[in-house]
Amino acid sequence: MNKKIKGSLAVVTAAAVAFGLSSVPAASAAVKTYTIGYQGPLSGGEASTGIDEQNAVKYAIKLFEAKNKNIKIKLVSIDDQGDPAVAGTVAPGVASNKSVLGVVGPAYSGATIASLPYYKSVNMALISPSATRVSLTDPTSPDFGGPIFHRVVGKDDLQGPALAKYATAGVKDAKVFVFDDQSAYAVPLRGYVEGGLKKVAGATLVGGDSVPNTTTDFSPTIAKIKTSGATVVIYTGYYSQAAVFIKQLRDSGSKAVFAGGDGVFNQEFPKLAGAAAEGSKVTGVGGLAGISAKLEADFKKQMGVSSGVYSVESFDAANILLAGIKAGKTTRSSMLAYVKAYNGKSISGNTIKFNANGDISYGLFAGFTTKNGVLVNTGIVK
Amino acid sequence: MFAVLIDQFWSLTIAGVALGFIYVLISLGYTMVYGVLRMINFANSEIFMWGTFGTVITSRDIFNYTQTSEPATGGKLALVLVSSLLMSMLVAGLTAIFVELVAYRRLRMKGTNRLATLISAIGISIALQEVMRLLTDSRPVGSPRILEKIILTEVWGANIRLDTVITIIAAALIFFVLERFIKLSRMGKAIRAVSMNEDAAKLMGVNLNRVITTTFLVGGLATGAAGFFYITVFEYTKFNIGFTMGMAAFTAAVLGGIGNIRGAFYGGLSLGLLEVYASAVLGTQWKAVTVFIVLVLVLLFKPNGLFGEAVQTTRA
Structure with missing residues (x-):
């Protein structure tokens, strides 16, 4: 599909979401639905990266829903094409959609920088699986993403x-x-x-x-x-x-x-x-297969495709937001506070704990x- | 700083000449149209890009070569190469005629302002690029290796490779044929007549539309041939390669004197050499800067480029 058409579709989707079309249809009184986003290139020349990452996020949601029958997760796909110019047009819609509690992404550093002002204004927690530019977590840089930006990937x-x-x-x-x-x-x-x-x-x-x-x-x-x-x-x-x-x-x-x-x-x-x-x-980045063959086999069974680039990181990032939802952090501010204080395990076995600038201590x-x-x-x- | 230039002088020179000849052929697309219409054919860069796909389609889809196949040899090699060349020329030639019909002819017949044609040419070049982007899903396309890049001999420490030799000889030949065509054929004379004085040419019974279409066609054929050589040397194309190559070829045309076929020749070669020498001595990041400084200097002293304007300079 045309990059531009896709781009505008993404804008429309984001806008539709923003204007409340996403109002949650409650299946039963006991089941609650919460919304998180994934932002990355889902169309255009870099689309394969975004699709791989989003699949890992969907996989994490699947596993989470299977364990927590009373919680449903709605995933909003935010297509920025990995392009700062597009990111600047889709991020405002997501920021104004109050139901989105946090975002896995943005996938690319340039798109992250372009999106930051919109998300900062609404305290949206961001956990990027793949934005590796050093300046994003450097408090002396104008690109600094704090306090909302976090990443579960090693810096450059x-x-x-x-x-x-x-x-x-x-x-x-x-x-x-x-x-x-x-x-x-x-x-x-x-x-x-x-x-x-x-x-x-x-x-x-x-x-x-x-x-x-x-x-x-x-x-x-x-x-x-x-x-x-x-x-x-x-x-x-x-x-x-x-x-x-x-x-x-x-x-x-x-x-x-x-x-x-x-x-x-x-x-x-x-x-x-x-x-x-x-x-x-x-x-x-190694992917789920690098962690264990069993995990990869299950991914393939559940998702129908093999895990791709940054699947470990995307999976980890989604799990942090999902854990927050489970812990009852259902506002943006409480979610952000939860992420900042998060102390848990990556599927790779490493400890995920963000420092004050949003970085983890290891790089895989x-x-x-x-x-x-x-x-x-x-x-x-x- | 000059160690690389001294050490690798002949390798660089050969690479520069091969690149230069590709520029020469693309410059022809600009210079021919300018010579006749006094207008820049902004779509020529995309005509080139489409031409590169002619070669890829021939080797990959018609002859079923893949990235892992063995390179062709003997008669098969000649067959694949010649049909790729013809296909690229055909694709680019047809695209050029299409551009003329859509972006130039109607507006010209209506006697519109020149700027309108300029915009319509930019418009069609964007359209051509976007169509290819959709067709290829924005991905780069690798071309299978048809011609094994055998090192023929070593001269002064430089490897003389088969693909470079073929590019230089064949491109020079194509240039020569086209130049003779313009010089000697009846149609070529008509093209020069229109370039000299459109109204007088019309009065002498020259069919203006046919001349202009032929001009676009010849420019397109040359540009398409450049597409073939580009793929043979670099084995890679993408929907957006036209811009860089087109810009360079346009620069070459202006450097040599736009509208002048000889100018395209010398402009293209000087640019190819200048680019590799500048990259080697100053670092590749200085390539564009050096090229444009040289261009500005040349234009300061010779405003019409190295070889002046067209063969026919008088025009109201």
């Missing part, structure tokens, strides 16, 4: 070192070349990767570049890589450019290890790059390697 300052470690693993005296796609996501991440490299024994940074994300001809960058004698190349950017780049790098005859961050973490990457992607290393970044055209999980990077 945790991902950077994990990526540096994973990329150079098994390479003796790694000579590393790092380049970014000039996006607001990639430039800071590159900085954290370079910082992380300093702590990797034997690794040296031999060069870098900054390439607009519309580039298709990477020959100047490849020339630099060759001159620098790099044995490891790390790209902070997104999968479609990474696929174009890796083909050109391999065609140039270079055998350097290629690695990328969670922007490259997409099964489309090996599909687009074909054989050139073999052996590429990517950091990303799994390493993936391309084998036979598929990104294969090789476990959490430690």
